[in-house]
Amino acid sequence: MNVNTGAVLGMATVPQLDPNDPYNITEPKLQAILDNAGTALTEDDISVLQSRLGQDAVADIIADGVVNPNETKSTDEEGNEIDVPSEKSQLQGMIREAEWKNKAVTELYYPGSVFKLMTAAAALDSGLMGADQQFYCGGDLTVFPNTEWEHSYHCAEGNTHGWLDMAGALNHSCNLYFI
Numbered sequence: 001m002n003v004n005t006g007a008v009l010g011m012a013t014v015p016q017l018d019p020n021d022p023y024n025i026t027e028p029k030l031q032a033i034l035d036n037a038g039t040a041l042t043e044d045d046i047s048v049l050q051s052r053l054g055q056d057a058v059a060d061i062i063a064d065g066v067v068n069p070n071e072t073k074s075t076d077e078e079g080n081e082i083d084v085p086s087e088k089s090q091l092q093g094m095i096r097e098a099e100w101k102n103k104a105v106t107e108l109y110y111p112g113s114v115f116k117l118m119t120a121a122a123a124l125d126s127g128l129m130g131a132d133q134q135f136y137c138g139g140d141l142t143v144f145p146n147t148e149w150e151h152s153y154h155c156a157e158g159n160t161h162g163w164l165d166m167a168g169a170l171n172h173s174c175n176l177y178f179i
Contacts, residue, residue, distance in 0.1 A: 022100065027052070030095050037069035037088040053094050061087045119178045120166055129166065137161035137169075137176045153179050 007020050018024065025031045030052065033045050041049075041062060049058045061067060068087040076082050123129040139160035142152045153175060155161065161172050169177035 023096065025092070025095055026099060027095075033067065034088060034092055034095070037067040037086075037091075039066065041065050041067065049091075053098055057094060058091070061091055067091055113173050116170060116173065116178045120170060124166075131166045134163050134165055135169070135177050136163050137172075137174050139176075141176045141179060143179075 025034065029045075029048050033041070033049065046062050046065075049062060071086050071089075072084045074082055074084045124131060137155060137160060139158055140152055140154045142150060144150050155175050156173070159172070161168070161174050161177075164172065164174055164177055166177070168174075
């Protein structure tokens with residue numbers, strides 16, 4: 001960071017994202033959808049929005065097949081008239097949030113297959129585990145039971161792998177072995 005201006009000088013993320021220009025939408029297809037607000041969305045536009053932002057998140061916006069660029073009026077519970085942001089503004093905010101979200105630190109994911117290799121290598125290198133150490137995979141594992149942090153982890157498609165050593169866990173890509 002530049003201590004005089006606050007500008008971010010280096011950042012190890014996606015190269016097209018400029019942390020000094022957070023309002024720039026870097027995906028051309030998403031920017032084109034915003035630029036064409038008010039015209040009919042194509043099937044491809046709808047597919048891109050649903051896959052990038054989530055089907056539920058964009059359901060109301062794409063319901064009529066057009067991204068409305070105009071603010072609308074509504075009334076609140078007390079009968080006061082209020083401005084409702086345009087669908088274009090809402091969509092623009094959702095796109096910016098999706099582009100800047102670092103899913104590796106903000107979302108709860110099962111350990112990915114590539115990360116399982118790193119976890120195994122780190123465990124072996126540190127001496128915390130041996131390749132022959134066994135773990136029983138019963139298909140699911142609950143951590144912090146009976147607390148507000150309780151969470152259940154599962155193996156893909158509900159598989160139960162039984163007793164596994166590290167090679168077997170990597171072979172079956174067992175989530176529970178690496179948690």
